[in-house]
Amino acid sequence: MKFTKILHAAASLSAAALIGAGAAQAAERLSLSTWGSPKHFQVEKFVPVFEKLLEEKSGGEFRMKTFMGGEMLKQQFVASGIPQGTVDISLTTLDNWSGQVPEVSILTTPLWTHSMEWTRDNMKPGNPVFDYFDAKFRDAGAVIIALFDIGPPVLSSNFEVTGPESFEGKAIRVYSKGSGIVVQALGGAPTIMGVGDVYSGLQRGTVDGALGGLGGAVGLKHYEVTDHMFMPNGVLGTLLHGYVMNKDKFDSLSPEQQDQLMSAATEARDQMQQFGIDSTEKLVQVVRDSGNTVTAAKPGTPLWDAFATKLEPLADDARATYPAELVELIAAK
Structure with a gap:
């Protein structure tokens, strides 16, 4: 009798072990890639x-496996790597997708005037602008799981910006086709350069200045190799980033798992976006404390108006180039 009980107990334990092993095997494994500084709030406060x-x-x-600093997928290759399934989820600059989704370049034009606060409150699933871009990305093999604004691009440079003419003849690092078009309109020479190469490019004089996010410029210490920072405050467009997921992988999840993933991404994004808003002044102060001169173009000032006037033809072209539906969505408050 005792031997029988022992066999039954052993069988029960074996069954439990098998069930446990099966549950472990059933765990959905996801890979996530980021690039740039791991200390940037878009990474440190989200992942x-x-x-x-x-x-x-x-x-x-x-179960999540995370790769930092472009280890698996560099910034400029996300738009090809995600649809191919190189990783399941990645941080991305939206305008890097302009080859597959031309409409995203509207974000780098003077038509985008929304603040980080507006993005925080509106750029979520169910919002018309979010859903418009998500539908386009799905056609390109990706799903947008989070969108956020890291703030208008800043220019870290070794020349002072006193007006649009300051860009003339200068080699400027840009992060996308759209930002390159803006620099060209100002008379500069745009140079596509990955975020990891910007510090050395500024240090060696390969470029005279570099456009990019404030958080990245501070996190990667561009102020160590520059003398000036120009803050356009949106007159040169903005920097919408996001996290995107391979569509086939997303579609392989159950509806419940999809909801769990989107809900987690939205909540994490909300917290991270608010942190970015609260941190702006602190980041600018780090640049000032380094000895760099910070010049800001604020709406309504002569400097802002000079750039807006110079870029008005570009804004007119954007209105004529992009779908009327999208132009209307972007203009809506």
Whole structure:
């Protein structure tokens, strides 16, 4: 009798072990890639929160493997790597997708005048602008799981900006086709350069200045190799970033898992976006404390108006180039 009980107990333990092993095998494994500074709030304040929320919401059904600093996918290759399945999820600059989704370049034109606060409150699933771009990305093999604004691009440079003419003849690092068009309109020479190469490019004089996000410029210490920072405050367009996911992988998830993933991404994004808003002045002060001169073009000032006037033909071209539906969505308050 005792031997029979022992066999039954052993069988029960074996069954439990098999069930446990099966559950472990059933855990959905996801890979996530970022680039740039791991200390940038778009990474540091999003990834750990997203992972924690996804684990909580799914009851541990997901397992995440994270690759930082462009280890798996560099910034400029996200638009090809995500549809190909190089990784499941990646940080991205939206305008890097202009080859597959031409409409995203409207974000770098003077037509985009929305603040970071507007983005925080509106650029979520269910919002017309978010859903418009998500539909386009799905056609390109990706799903947008989060959109956020890291603030208008700033120019880290070794020349002072006193007006649009300051750009003439200068080699300027740009991060996308759209930002390159803006620099060209100002008389500059745009140079596509990955975020990891900007510091050395400024240090060696390969470029005279570099456009990019404020958080990245501070996190990667561009102020160590420059003398000036220009803050256009949106007159040169903005920097919408996001996290995108391979569409086939997303579609392979159950509807419940998709909801869990999107909910976790949205909550993490909300927290990260607010942190970015709250951190702007602190980041600018780091640049000032380094000895760099900070010049800001604020709406209504002569400097802002000079750039707006110079770029008005570009704005007119954008209105004529992009779909009327999108132009109307972007203009809506």
